[in-house]
Amino acid sequence: MEKIVLIGAGGHALGVIDSIQSCQKFEIVGITELDYVAGKKVLGYGIIGNDDVLKSVFDSGVKNAFIAVGSIGNPSLRIKLYYMLKRQGFALPAIIDHSSNIGSDILLGEGIYAGKNTVINAGSTIGDMAIINTGAILEHGCCIEEFTHIGPGAVICGNVKIGARTHIGANSTVIQGVTIGDNCLIGAGSVVAGDVASKVVAYGNPCKRVRNNA
Ligand code: JB3
Numbered sequence: 001m002e003k004i005v006l007i008g009a010g011g012h013a014l015g016v017i018d019s020i021q022s023c024q025k026f027e028i029v030g031i032t033e034l035d036y037v038a039g040k041k042v043l044g045y046g047i048i049g050n051d052d053v054l055k056s057v058f059d060s061g062v063k064n065a066f067i068a069v070g071s072i073g074n075p076s077l078r079i080k081l082y083y084m085l086k087r088q089g090f091a092l093p094a095i096i097d098h099s100s101n102i103g104s105d106i107l108l109g110e111g112i113y114a115g116k117n118t119v120i121n122a123g124s125t126i127g128d129m130a131i132i133n134t135g136a137i138l139e140h141g142c143c144i145e146e147f148t149h150i151g152p153g154a155v156i157c158g159n160v161k162i163g164a165r166t167h168i169g170a171n172s173t174v175i176q177g178v179t180i181g182d183n184c185l186i187g188a189g190s191v192v193a194g195d196v197a198s199k200v201v202a203y204g205n206p207c208k209r210v211r212n213n214a
Contacts, residue, residue, distance in 0.1 A: 004064040004093070005057050006031040007081055009042040012070030015115050015134065017043045020066070022098035029062050051084065058088055065090040067111060070131065073167045073185045073213075075147040082111065082129055082147075092129075109146060127164065139176070151188065163198060172207075185213050 004026040006013060013031065020026050030048035033040075040047045048057070054065070065085045071078050085092060092111035096102060100114045103122035112126050115134040120126065124138050127146035132138065134152040142156050145164035150156060154168050157176035162168065166180060169188030174180065180196040187203025196202055202209045 001025060001027045002064055003027050003029045003062040004066055005029050005048075005054065005062050005090075006045070006066050006068045007051065007054075007085070008067065008069030009033045009040075009047055010069065013042060013068035016066065016068040016095060016113060017045065019095050019097035019113070019115060023096060024098075026064060026093070026095075029057065031068070032057075051081075054085070054088055054090075058090060063089075063091055064093055066092065066095055066113075067129070071147075071149055071167070075129075075149070075165050078129060079147060079165075103140070115152075121158075133170075145182070169203070183213055 009031045020028060028045050030046045031042060032049055032051050033047045036049045067078055067081045069077055094108045094112045096114040097116045099116050100118045102120050105123050106120055107125040109126055109128035111129040114132045117135045118132045119137045121140040123140050124142040126144050129147045130144050131149040136150045136154045138156045139158040141159040143161045147164055148162055148166045150168045151170035153171040155173045159177050160174050161179045163182035165182055166184040168186045171188055172186055172190040174192040178192055178195055181198030183199045184196055185201045190203045190207040191205040192207040199213045200209050201211050201213045
């Protein structure tokens with residue numbers, strides 16, 4: 001198996017670690033954290049230091065990294081970490097849980113995460129660093145752009161287009177053919193039946209714009 005280092009050891013990392021273990025492709029060498037506490041472990045994997053150790057980890061031969069810091073609405077930290085790792089030369093593989101159901105003719109970007117029991121149906125495109133969280137369903141022909149997070153249990157119907165850095169809240173439904181722009185925040189449990197412009201906060205059933213997203 002190839003070796004991989006994780007960045008971040010919080011709640012999102014728990015699911016990521018499970019998924020890495022389930023797909024049996026990578027051996028986790030350790031996790032970097034903001035605050036290094038000697039001896040601290042997460043699901044049996046050691047915190048090896050803060051991000052300053054990543055260069056020596058790379059130089060030691062670990063060429064894969066995965067950002068296990070999640071995001072709810074603002075992916076700026078994930079974006080910062082992504083460019084830090086790219087500058088250091090790390091490869092950022094997609095982590096797809098073994099229980100995921102991935103259809104035909106799918107394009108998956110680097111560093112994406114597909115959690116437990118996700119479905120990505122045929123003909124869909126997932127941009128770099130997107131999160132398709134636990135139990136989310138992406139129907140045929142969807143296009144999800146980079147750093148976007150599809151929350152747990154969300155249902156994205158056929159041919160939906162969702163821009164970059166957008167958050168779709170847990171258990172939301174986006175009906176077929178809808179376009180949602182960049183930098184949007186769609187609240188949990190929303191039903192999106194019409195297009196949503198970029199930089200909008202919207203929620204409800206029917207989903208309605210409530211304010212601009214800074
Ligand atoms: O929505 C769901 C199902 N999960 C959320 C996920 C997508 O995003 C979850 O509820 C949280 O909102 C969030 O998960 P995350 O990022 O694991 O949150 P938290 O539990 O706060 O853990 C973040 C971890 O990242 C903390 O341990 C921080 O110390 C660490 N961290 C923050 N900045 C960092 C950095 N670690 C490293 N290595 N480098 C950093 O710059």
